[in-house]
Amino acid sequence: MFHSFFQKRTVSSDTKIVMLILDGLGGLAREPGGKTELETACKPNLDWLASQSALGLTVPIGPGITTGSGPGHLAIFGYDPIQYEIGRGALEALGVDFDLQPDDIAARGNFCTVDENGILLDRRAGRLPTEQSSRLVDLLRTIRVEGMEIHIEVVKEHRFAVILRGTGLGSALTDTDPLKVGVAPMEVRGGDAASETTAGLINKFIRQARRILANQSPANMLLLRGFDRLPKVPPYSEIFHLHAAAIAINGMYKGVSRLVGMDVLDVPGNTLMDEFSTLEQHWNDYDFFYLHYKKTDTCGESGDFDGKVAAIEEYDAQLPRLMALNPDVVIVGGDHSSPAVLKSHSWHPVPLMVYSRFVRADGIPEFGETACRRGSLGILPAQHVMPIALANAGRVAKYGA
Amino acid sequence: MFHSFFQKRTVSSDTKIVMLILDGLGGLAREPGGKTELETACKPNLDWLASQSALGLTVPIGPGITTGSGPGHLAIFGYDPIQYEIGRGALEALGVDFDLQPDDIAARGNFCTVDENGILLDRRAGRLPTEQSSRLVDLLRTIRVEGMEIHIEVVKEHRFAVILRGTGLGSALTDTDPLKVGVAPMEVRGGDAASETTAGLINKFIRQARRILANQSPANMLLLRGFDRLPKVPPYSEIFHLHAAAIAINGMYKGVSRLVGMDVLDVPGNTLMDEFSTLEQHWNDYDFFYLHYKKTDTCGESGDFDGKVAAIEEYDAQLPRLMALNPDVVIVGGDHSSPAVLKSHSWHPVPLMVYSRFVRADGIPEFGETACRRGSLGILPAQHVMPIALANAGRVAKYGA
Numbered sequence: 077m078f079h080s081f082f083q084k085r086t087v088s089s090d091t092k093i094v095m096l097i098l099d100g101l102g103g104l105a106r107e108p109g110g111k112t113e114l115e116t117a118c119k120p121n122l123d124w125l126a127s128q129s130a131l132g133l134t135v136p137i138g139p140g141i142t143t144g145s146g147p148g149h150l151a152i153f154g155y156d157p158i159q160y161e162i163g164r165g166a167l168e169a170l171g172v173d174f175d176l177q178p179d180d181i182a183a184r185g186n187f188c189t190v191d192e193n194g195i196l197l198d199r200r201a202g203r204l205p206t207e208q209s210s211r212l213v214d215l216l217r218t219i220r221v222e223g224m225e226i227h228i229e230v231v232k233e234h235r236f237a238v239i240l241r242g243t244g245l246g247s248a249l250t251d252t253d254p255l256k257v258g259v260a261p262m263e264v265r266g267g268d269a270a271s272e273t274t275a276g277l278i279n280k281f282i283r284q285a286r287r288i289l290a291n292q293s294p295a296n297m298l299l300l301r302g303f304d305r306l307p308k309v310p311p312y313s314e315i316f317h318l319h320a321a322a323i324a325i326n327g328m329y330k331g332v333s334r335l336v337g338m339d340v341l342d343v344p345g346n347t348l349m350d351e352f353s354t355l356e357q358h359w360n361d362y363d364f365f366y367l368h369y370k371k372t373d374t375c376g377e378s379g380d381f382d383g384k385v386a387a388i389e390e391y392d393a394q395l396p397r398l399m400a401l402n403p404d405v406v407i408v409g410g411d412h413s414s415p416a417v418l419k420s421h422s423w424h425p426v427p428l429m430v431y432s433r434f435v436r437a438d439g440i441p442e443f444g445e446t447a448c449r450r451g452s453l454g455i456l457p458a459q460h461v462m463p464i465a466l467a468n469a470g471r472v473a474k475y476g477a
Numbered sequence: 478m479f480h481s482f483f484q485k486r487t488v489s490s491d492t493k494i495v496m497l498i499l500d501g502l503g504g505l506a507r508e509p510g511g512k513t514e515l516e517t518a519c520k521p522n523l524d525w526l527a528s529q530s531a532l533g534l535t536v537p538i539g540p541g542i543t544t545g546s547g548p549g550h551l552a553i554f555g556y557d558p559i560q561y562e563i564g565r566g567a568l569e570a571l572g573v574d575f576d577l578q579p580d581d582i583a584a585r586g587n588f589c590t591v592d593e594n595g596i597l598l599d600r601r602a603g604r605l606p607t608e609q610s611s612r613l614v615d616l617l618r619t620i621r622v623e624g625m626e627i628h629i630e631v632v633k634e635h636r637f638a639v640i641l642r643g644t645g646l647g648s649a650l651t652d653t654d655p656l657k658v659g660v661a662p663m664e665v666r667g668g669d670a671a672s673e674t675t676a677g678l679i680n681k682f683i684r685q686a687r688r689i690l691a692n693q694s695p696a697n698m699l700l701l702r703g704f705d706r707l708p709k710v711p712p713y714s715e716i717f718h719l720h721a722a723a724i725a726i727n728g729m730y731k732g733v734s735r736l737v738g739m740d741v742l743d744v745p746g747n748t749l750m751d752e753f754s755t756l757e758q759h760w761n762d763y764d765f766f767y768l769h770y771k772k773t774d775t776c777g778e779s780g781d782f783d784g785k786v787a788a789i790e791e792y793d794a795q796l797p798r799l800m801a802l803n804p805d806v807v808i809v810g811g812d813h814s815s816p817a818v819l820k821s822h823s824w825h826p827v828p829l830m831v832y833s834r835f836v837r838a839d840g841i842p843e844f845g846e847t848a849c850r851r852g853s854l855g856i857l858p859a860q861h862v863m864p865i866a867l868a869n870a871g872r873v874a875k876y877g878a
Contacts, residue, residue, distance in 0.1 A: 108529055108838050137876055138482075139857065140864030144877035158482070162877065417835075421875055423868040424837060425853075445837055445853075455855040 078156070079315045082463065082472065086317040091404035091469040093318070094355075095366045095461075097152065098391060099145060099329075100373030100414025102133075102426040102445060106381060113376070113384040113416060114427060115444040119392035122408065125399070126429050127441040129406075132453025133425035134461060136412050142423045145373070148411030149332045153366075154316070154462030155309060162335065163304020168237040170334050171327025172229045176239065176306055181247045181274070183303045185228070185236040187212060187295035188261070194286075194297070196257045200234040201295035209234060212295055219284045223277050231327060238300060240278070246271025251301035252282065261299055311337025312364065316466060321358060323351045324368035333366060348390060352397045359401050376414025377421070384416050405468045406431040407461060408443070425455055432468035479557070480716045483864065483873070487718045492805035492870040494719070495756075496767045496862075498553065499792060500546060500730075501774030501815025503534075503827040503846060507782060514777070514785040514817060515828060516845035520793035523809065526800070527830050528842040530807075532852025534826035535859040537813050543824045546774070549812030550733045554767075555717070555863030556710060563736065564705020569638040571735050572728025573630045577640065577707055582648045582675070584704045586629070586637040588613060588696035589662070595687075595698075597658045601635040602696035610635060613696055620685045624678050632728060639701060641679070647672025652702035653683065662700055712738025713765065717867060722759055724752045725769035734767060749791060753798045760802050777815025778822070785817050806870045807832040808862060809844070826856055833869035 103112035136148045137157055146167050147157035165182035176182060187209060189198040210230045217228055224242035231237055248267030254260075263279050266272035282298070289296045312320040314337070322333030322340045330340045339362070343354045351367055358365075369391055375383035398406065408431075413424040427448040440447050449455075453464070466472050504514035537549045538558055547568050548558035566583035577583060588610060590599040611631045618629050625643035632638055649668030655661075664680050667673035683699065690697045713721040715738070723734030723741045731741045740763070744755045752768055759766075770792055776784035799807065809832075814825040828849040841848050850856075854865070867873050 104835065104837060109840050112837075133853070138479075138864065139861035140866070140868035140873055141482075141486075142868065142873060142875045144875055147877040157877070164877070422835075423865070423873070446839075449839075449853045450851075455853075455857075 078459070079310055082466070083310075083315045085473045085475065086315070086466055086471050087473050088317060089363070089469060089471050091363065091471065093364045093405040093407070093465050093469050094398060094403045095152070095364070095407040095465070096369070096398070096409070097149070097366065098369045098372045098388070098408070098410050100376040100412060100421065101410025102413025102415065102422070102424050103376065103384065104415035104417045104422075104424065106417060112445050113381055114388055115446065117385045117388035117392070119388055119443065121392045121395040122388075122443045123441055125395065125406065125408065125431055126443040126447065127439060128437050129429035129431040130435040130453050131438050131440055131443070131448045131451025132428045133445070133448050133451075133455045134409055134428045134458040135425050135455060136458045140423050142421050143412045144421065145328055145411050146332055148458070149329065150336070151458035152409060152411055152461055153332070153336050154459055155336065156459065160307040160309050162307055162332070164302030165237065166304045166306045167328050167331045168231060168235070168302070169229065169239050170331025171329070172231055172237055173330070174227065174229050174237060174239060177241065178306060178308070179241070179245070181240045181245055181249070181303055181305055183238045183249075183300045185238050186253065186299040187234045187236070188297050188299050189294045190261070190297040194260045196254065196259060196261060198294065199253065199255075199257060199299065203233045204295050206230065206232055208295070209236060212289065212292060215288050216285055216298075219281055219288065221277050221281045221284070224274070226281060234295065240274070244270055245274045247274075247303055247305050249275055249278065249303035251303075253299040253301040261297065264300065264303075306335070309335050313337055316462065317471070318364040319362050320364035320366065321362040322366045322368070323354045324366075325351070326368070326370050329368040329370075338366060348394055352394045356397065356401065372410070373414045376416050377419060379416050379419040381416035404432060405465045407465050409461065426458070428453060428461065430461070430464055430468065434468050479860070480711055483867070484711075484716045486874040486876065487716070487867055487872050488874050489718055490764075490870060490872050492764065492872065494765045494806040494808070494866050494870050495799060495804045496553070496765070496808040496866070497770070497799070497810070498550070498767065499770045499773045499789070499809070499811050501777040501813060501822060502811025503814025503816065503823070503825045504777065504785065505816035505818045505823075505825065507818060513846050514782055515789055516847065518786045518789035518793070520789055520844065522793045522796040523844045524842055526796065526807065526809065526832055527844040527848065528840060529838050530830040530832040531836040531854050532839050532841055532844070532849040533829045533854025534846070534849050534856045535810055535829045535862060536826050536856060537859045541824050543822050544813045545822065546729055546812050547733055549859070550730065551737070552859035553810060553812060553862055554733070554737050555860055556737065557860060561708040561710050563708055563733070565703030566638065567705045567707045568729050568732040569632060569636070569703070570630065570640050571732030572730075573632055573638055575628065575630050575638060575640060578642065579707060579709075580642070580646070582641040582646055582650070582704055582706055584639045584650075584701045586639050587654065587700040588635045588637070589698050589700050590695045591661070591698040595661045597655065597660060597662060599695065600654065600656075600658060600700065604634045605696050607631065607633055609696070610637060613690065613693060616689050617686055617699075620682055620689065622678050622682050622685070625675070627682060635696065641675070645671055646675045648675075648704055648706050650676055650679065650704035652704075654700040654702040662698065665701065665704075707736070710736050714738055717765075717863065718872070719765040720763050721765035721767065722763040723767045723769070724755050725767075726752070727769070727771050730769040730771075739767060749795055753795045757798065757802065773811070774815045777817050778820060780817050780820040782817035805833060806866045808866055810862065827859070829854060829862065831862070831865055831869065835869050
C-alpha cells in the first residue's frame with residue numbers, strides 16, 4: 077500500500093533532500109540520570125539545526141527489536157524491513173560492487189584459524205590484513221565445483237564474499253560458522269530438495285578450500301554464513317521519483333543504497349571530510365543524497381563512550397558545509413542505536429530531526445535522546461521519515477479532492 | 478508476523494521479568510485540573526521506581542475502545558486481542574480450573590430471581606453466598622439433555638460456568654441475559670445451522686432448570702451469556718521462550734494466564750501480601766511472573782475514588798518486597814482504565830512504567846497519568862510492552878546484519 081500510494085503521488089521538483097545517517101546514533105547514559113553520548117557531545121551546529129527542526133525518535137523495526145544495519149537502513153529509506161529481508165551475504169556482495177544477479181546466492185566468508193583437528197581457534201584469523209586475504213582469495217578462485225559457478229570477492233581484512241551462480245540452486249542454506257571457538261566449523265545443510273543439492277556442492281567447495289589453505293598461516297580455513305538471494309526492492313526512482321545518490325565508505329552501506337537504486341558515488345578518501353567533499357562536488361547532479369557515517373557505531377559497539385562523543389563532535393564540524401549548499405530538507409538520524417554502555421546495537425528508539433522551511437519547528441535547541449522525546453514527530457516508525465521528508469520537499473501531490 | 482518474529486528471535490537468559498498489573502489502573506480527576514486516583518495516592522515506592530524507569534501510556538485495544546479484563550490482559554501479555562477473542566464463558570471455565578477442551582462450548586451462568594411470570598427481579602439473586610450456589614449447582618447437575626454432555630461448575634456467589642460437550646455443536650449462540658430487570662430472560666438463538674440445533678438443546682436445559690429451581694429462593698432461575706470456544710493461543714514458552722508463572726486471586730485472571738501457558742501458582746490466602754509472598758516463594762522457579770491486583774478495579778467500578786487511592790497506597794507498601802528480589806525488568810501497568818468518576822471500565826490509555834538497568838530512564842519522579850504522558854515510551858499499543866520488556870531482559874536476538 078505504502079509504496080503504491082507514494083508511487084502514484086510523488087511529483088518532480090527542483091528541491092533537494094539530504095539524509096545524514098550517523099550509524100548507531102542512539103545511546104544510553106552511563107548511569108541513571110546521566111547524559112547519553114549525543115547529549116554529552118559539544119555540537120553547536122547540530123543543536124542549532126535542531127532548533128530549526130521538528131524532532132522525534134525513530135523505531136527502526138518494531139518495539140524491542142534490535143536491528144542490524146541492513147534492515148535499519150531499509151527502514152529509514154522507507155521500506156518495510158520485514159517484507160524486504162536481506163541476507164548478510166547479499167549485502168556483502170553488493171557492498172563490494174559485485175554485479176549480483178537475481179538468481180545468485182551470496183554468502184559472507186571469513187578466513188579463520190583451525191588446529192590440526194579442524195577445531196576453531198580464531199574465527200577471524202587475527203583479522204588478517206586485506207592484502208593477505210587477497211592472496212588467499214586468489215587461491216580459492218582456482219577451485220572448481222561442477223554444477224555451479226563460484227565467484228569470490230575480497231571485502232576487508234578477514235572478510236570475503238562468495239557468490240554462487242547456476243540453475244536450480246536452492247538458498248535455504250545453514251551457516252558453517254558456529255559463532256564460537258573450540259568446535260569445528262559445521263557442514264552446510266539444505267532446507268529443501270534444491271538446497272540440499274546446493275549444500276552438497278558448497279561442502280565440496282569447502283573441502284577443497286580446506287586442502288588449499290591447510291599450509292597457510294594464520295588463516296588456514298574459512299567460514300560461510302548468511303546465504304541468501306537479493307530481495308526484489310522497488311527503486312527510489314520508481315516509488316519516490318527521486319534521482320538519488322549515496323555517499324558511504326563501507327561496503328554494506330553502498331550495498332543497501334544500490335539495492336534501492338541509488339547511485340553510489342566515489343569518495344576520494346575515507347574520512348568524513350571526504351564524504352562531505354563528495355556531496356559538494358555532486359550537489360547539482362542529484363535531488364536526494366544519503367550520507368553515511370560509520371564511526372558513531374564503531375565506537376558504540378566497542379564500548380568507547382568518549383570516542384562516540386568525539387565522533388559526533390567531528391561530525392558537527394562538517395555540518396556547516398552542507399548548510400552552505402542551502403538544502404531544502406535535511407534529515408539527521410540513525411539506522412539504530414548502539415549505546416557504548418551495551419557495546420552492541422540496541423532496540424532503543426533513535427534521535428531524529430527533520431529540517432526544512434516548512435516543518436513545524438519545535439524550537440528545542442538541542443539534538444539528543446531526551447530532547448527528541450519532546451519533539452513534535454513523536455516516536456515514529458523509521459519508515460515514516462521519507463514520506464515526511466518528501467512532503468517537506470514539496471514532492472507529494474494531494475490525495476483526493 | 479509479530480509472534481513468528483519473536484518466536485525465532487527470543488533467546489534464553491537468566492534474567493527475570495515481573496509484570497505487575499493493577500486492574501483498571503487508569504483513572505480520571507474528579508474535576509478539570511484535578512488529580513486522578515493514581516496521582517492522589519501517596520506512593521513513594523512507585524514514584525521512586527518511576528524515576529528509574531521509562532514511562533508511557535498503553536492503549537489496550539485501540540483508540541476509544543473500552544475493554545474487558547480478558548482482552549485487556551491478552552493485549553498486555555503480547556497478543557492481538559481482536560485476533561484471539563475469548564468469550565467470557567471460556568474464561569470463566571478456565572478460571573475455575575475446568576479442563577476445557579478445544580471443542581467445548583462454555584458460558585457464564587448467573588443465578589437470578591424472577592417473579593411468577595418469569596420477569597427478572599434481580600439479575601444476581603442478591604449475590605447469594607457461594608455455599609447456596611453450590612447446592613443449586615448440584616441440582617442443575619441432575620439435568621440430562623440428549624445430544625450433549627453438560628458440565629456445571631461453581632464460580633463464586635451467584636456465578637457458575639456451564640460447559641457443553643458433544644459432536645457437531647455450534648458456538649454462534651446468543652445470551653439469555655437481557656442485562657436489565659423488568660423483562661423475561663431470552664431464549665438462546667443460533668447464528669448458523671449447527672448453532673440453531675445447539676440453541677435448541679440449551680433451551681431444553683434452561684426449561685428443565687427453571688422447573689428444578691422454581692421453589693428455591695431467592696435464586697429461582699438462571700441466566701447464561703458469553704457462549705464461546707477457546708481461541709487457539711500460542712503459549713509463552715513457544716513465542717517468548719519464557720517459563721512463566723501467574724499470581725492471581727480471581728478466576729478470570731487465572732484463566733487468561735493459563736490460556737497463554739503460564740503456570741498458575743497457589744496463593745495461600747487472598748490478600749496482596751499473600752500474592753507477594755507467593756512471588757518471593759517461587760522466585761527461583763520461573764523467569765517471568767505476572768502478578769494481578771484486583772482492588773483498584775473493584776473500587777473504580779463502584780465509584781469509590783478514595784478506596785481506589787487507598788488500594789494504590791496499599792500496593793505501594795508491598796513494592797519493596799519485589800525490589801528486594803532484584804528483578805531485571807519490572808513492568809507496572811494495567812489491563813485498562815477504571816475511573817471512579819465513570820464507575821466503569823473506560824477507553825483511557827493506562828499508565829505504564831518499564832524499569833530495567835537498560836531503559837532510557839525518563840527521570841520523571843512520579844507515576845501518574847500526566848507524568849506518563851511525558852514519558853519516552855509515548856502512547857503505545859499494550860501489545861508492544863512485552864517486546865520492550867524482553868529486549869531489556871536481553872532476550873531478543875538481533876534482526877539482520
